[in-house]
Amino acid sequence: MSNDTQHSTEPPSADAESGTPTDTGPHVELRGRTTRSLSLDELAALPTVERVCTVTCASGDRTTATWTGVPVSDLLSSIDAPPTTTHLRVASDDGYCACIAVTAALDGLLAVSRDGSRLADTERYGTRFVGPSVDGERAVKGVVRIEPLELGADDDPTEWETLSLDDSTYG
Numbered sequence: 001m002s003n004d005t006q007h008s009t010e011p012p013s014a015d016a017e018s019g020t021p022t023d024t025g026p027h028v029e030l031r032g033r034t035t036r037s038l039s040l041d042e043l044a045a046l047p048t049v050e051r052v053c054t055v056t057c058a059s060g061d062r063t064t065a066t067w068t069g070v071p072v073s074d075l076l077s078s079i080d081a082p083p084t085t086t087h088l089r090v091a092s093d094d095g096y097c098a099c100i101a102v103t104a105a106l107d108g109l110l111a112v113s114r115d116g117s118r119l120a121d122t123e124r125y126g127t128r129f130v131g132p133s134v135d136g137e138r139a140v141k142g143v144v145r146i147e148p149l150e151l152g153a154d155d156d157p158t159e160w161e162t163l164s165l166d167d168s169t170y171g
């Protein structure tokens with residue numbers, strides 16, 4: 001007896017290992033000596049804190065809000081960032097990229113909520129790098145990557161960043 005019918009295909013299992021379907025959405029890559037890639041849900045499930053931060057634009061505009069997010073210090077320990085790290089390069093999906101002194105970044109947050117609302121629900125981005133010592137133009141929206149850098153005294157940190165965009169997605 002012949003059976004030309006192919007064995008039935010397996011049910012889709014693409015998400016079986018990675019978890020919920022939302023894991024296929026935006027991820028933040030943390031590139032230390034260990035690299036991690038976290039979805040928005042995975043990020044929001046980590047221990048978070050609330051911090052009041054003011055985002056001040058060079059134009060003088062400022063907005064103060066209560067941000068909820070994962071402490072940058074926790075993220076850095078979780079990727080085994082070298083103790084010699086001097087700066088963090090924080091990149092957005094719009095091409096924006098800031099280089100932030102680690103001393104300023106350490107009391108910052110990778111925020112997922114502002115004033116109690118998830119950024120993903122109210123903005124076109126789901127994450128934001130904020131901190132009391134992080135200036136407004138470096139409060140990166142839509143973070144896709146955080147990378148520790150070790151810059152020398154003669155290195156110019158602004159050479160590692162691209163702050164102004166001709167065609168800005170997030171402004």
Ligand SMILES: Nc1nc2c(c(=O)[nH]1)N[C@H]1C(S)=C(S)[C@@H](COP(=O)(O)O)O[C@H]1N2
Pocket residue numbers: 055056057058063092093094096136137138139140141142165168169170171
């Ligand atoms: N990804 C991304 N983040 C960004 C910008 C941008 O163009 N792209 N603009 C920055 C600048 S210059 C400022 S002043 C603030 C503005 O934040 P607000 O829109 O929440 O006031 O976001 C910063 N973060």
Ligand SMILES: [Mo]
Pocket residue numbers: 056057058059136137
């Ligand atoms: Mo700005």
